[in-house]
Amino acid sequence: MGSVAVTATRRILAALAVGWLLALLTPATAAQAHATxxxxxxxxxxxxxxxxxxxxxxxxxxxxxxxxxxxxxxxxxxxxxxxxxxxxxxxxxxxxxxxxxxxxxxxxxxxxxxxxxxxxxxxxxxxxxxxxxxxxxxAPAQASTAVRTALPIVRWAGYVGLLLTVGAVLVLTMLWPHRLSRAGPARLAYTGFGLITASTLAGLWLQVPYTTGGGLLDAGPGELADLIGTKFGTVLLIRLVVVAVAVVLARPLLSGTGDSQRLHRDVLAVLSLVGLATWSLSGHPAASPVPTVSVIIDTLHLGAMAVWLGGLVMLLALLLPRASDSERQAILPIWGRWAAAAVAALAFTGIVQALIEIGTFSALITSTYGRLLLAKLALVALALGAAALARRHLSRTGGTGTLRRLIATEVVITAVVLAVTSVLVQTPPARVPPAAPATGETGQQVQTLRHRTFSLQVTVFPAQTGNNTLHLYAYAPDGKPLPVVEWTATAALPEAGIEPIEIPLLRITDNHAIGDIALPSVGQWQFKFTLRTSDIDQGTVTATFPIS
The missing domain is CATH 2.60.40.1220 (Immunoglobulin-like)
Structure with a gap:
């Protein structure tokens, strides 16, 4: 079985390499804010x-x-x-x-x-x-390309560490034959703990230049101290503490020694939930419209993923190559039920997440987040197809080569799913509204018009068909408020054959007037404003406002 185990290990490494390569090749887009x-x-x-x-x-x-x-x-x-x-x-x-x-x-x-x-x-x-x-x-500085490329890779490494740890501890605790050595699974578990720790420390370091705008080395002691005082820093520190305690408690379980394994299992189960929640508390769910629901759902989603994929890795790399036929006949049906439960949890939590983060059906196609989610769902469907074929072999004696190939296919596909997920958490959810327009006020247009004797600030709100309010402010060339004796204004839409419509204006102060007009059509409306500032001084300015 030695050569079989080596081959299985190589397959796992190849699967992880595929996911790593995808994360590396994913375009490093500009840092995108999830608030606007x-x-x-x-x-x-x-x-x-x-x-x-x-x-x-x-x-x-x-x-x-x-x-x-x-x-x-x-x-x-x-x-x-x-x-x-x-x-x-x-x-x-x-x-x-x-x-x-x-x-x-x-x-x-x-x-x-x-x-x-x-x-x-x-x-x-x-x-x-x-x-x-x-x-x-x-033009506020953004994080360097190296930082933006490293972030999804670091997150992907953390996910890999999570599934290795959960898979090893779960299978060793519940399914591992007593006669087999635990050295291999223990190495996988400790590798997982190491990846989580390294990913968390790297995430803390990268968060500094990511948020302040800089390169990989632009994280000084002061900036790191400030970060640790934030919610994000606190959550990641909690994750490090959870990993440290979990390593100590997992030792007797991984080695099969000690009299307190049941107590350790219970404490580890609680720690696992706390640790899983740190991913949710430092990502999209924390900013969800229903954060409590989103954090719980996301934690269950991540846990189901770790059980499913972590268990597959253990089966492929260690359990199937080493177990006897009779042991496989006993173990695989149990694993099949676990996998079915994990997949059901993934499907349910995934649907709830999509409803919260996507918002509308059309956003699945029109938003980057929606398209990435569709790609993830397609990959999961392929993995489930391989899993369905694998279940058909569970009751057969022999034929473990075919079973291992099917499980290897699941591992490869789901490793790519992890890479897509790492990119997904960097992408604004479809529920996030687009950035406000240049005016800084949604549904409002502002222009400053120039005349040799005055400047006129014009605000049109909401700049949409129907009733619109105008605010006019007049200023002298030196910037001081300019008293206006008489205001007149018209609006026209020549492209639609709409002749100039007079806008009634009400004088509020010496240099401020307001008006209201119903604009019936979408288009580039032409406004004309005439200001009389004395018995002999008068000027006219024009402007075009897009009305949607």
Whole structure:
């Protein structure tokens, strides 16, 4: 049986290599935030008559600030943000001391609830817009290609370690014949513990440049200390503690010695659930609309995967080559029931996860997350086909060569499934809304129009067919509010044959007027605004607003 065992081991290594290669060849896409900026105050592109005392950012889910990564720069690129930003759930408030007129830049980088960075920048103006010199804050740095490539590989290694550990401990505890040596399974288990530990430590290291934007070596003691104080860092530290305790408790089980195996099994079962939950608490489920349900479902999903694939590895590499025919006849039916239960749990939890993370059926096709999920489901279906064929051989005597080939096929396919899963956790769920438009306010259009005697800031809300509200602010060339004696405005859609429609305007203050108009059709609407600022001074400006 020695050569058979060697062949089986080679098959496992080949399967793991396939998954590793897939993770390596997966394109390293830009770090994609799983939260988006929903709105800001001031909004992007706004021209304010007076400088704000606070800048507020509102995201689609709760976030955590990164030290020195939220900045407000004045027209001369000097920082005007004061102290540390205040974070309350999904809202970030920045105290500013903005004394100059001109265009200000807000640059932000925060971490979403599922540990992914959210970065961006926008401008607003005080008095009147001004020219700005270029600054790195206009395009917040993202993690290097090496960091973004290493992250899914590290996660994949952690999954492999998890299945090796769970499979070895489970089979040794419940199915391993007493007469066989436990040295081989013990080596697999300790290899699994080592992979989980290495993956967790590497994940802690990589999270620093991933969130702050940098290279593989851009993780100093200060940044690591800050990370450990976050939820993500705490969860990964708990995983390391769980692994350390599990190694100690698993020793008598792996060696078959000791009088407290039952107690150790019970404690290990509890530790396993805690350890599995750390993957869920540091990923998408933590930011789910129903986080408690998502964390429980994801933990069960990961556990079922570890039981199924971990058991397959043990069967293929060690148990089938070493067990006698009579032992195989006793073991394989039991394993078949375990595998069926694990697959049923995978199917149920997978469906629930999809309903939460996908949101709509069309998102399965239109989103990257949905397409990856479909690819994962197709691979799982292939693995289940191989498993169904394998079950047909369970009651046969002999023919273990065919059975091993079928199980090897399952291992190869599911190793690739792990690689796809490693990429999937880096991809924004389909439920995540797209980033807000450049205006910084969803469903709103803002433009600043120029005339030789004035500038006019125009806001159209919600910039959709139906009733729309207009806000008009007039400023003198020096940026000061400009009193307007008379306002007139029209809107037309020539492409649809709609002639200019007069917009009734109500004067609110000397330089502010509002109006309301019903826009019946989608298209590029042409607005014309005429401002009379004295008995003899009058000017007209035009603008095109896309109405959806």
């Amino acid at each position: 900026l929903a709105s800001s105050d001031p909004q992007s592109g706004a021209v304010l008559p007076q400088a704000p005392a606070t800048v507020t950012l509102t995201f689609t889910e709760s976030v955590q600030a990164i030290t020195d990564r939220i900045r407000v720069l004045d027209p001369d690129n000097a920082r005007v943000d004061k102290g540390q930003p205040t974070v309350s759930g999904s809202t970030v408030s920045i105290t500013v001391d903005a004394g100059k007129q001109g265009t200000y830049l807000v640059s932000y980088r925060v971490v979403s609830a599922d540990s992914h960075p959210v970065a961006g920048a926008f401008t607003f103006s005080v008095g009147a817009p001004s020219q700005r010199s270029a600054t790195d804050d206009e």
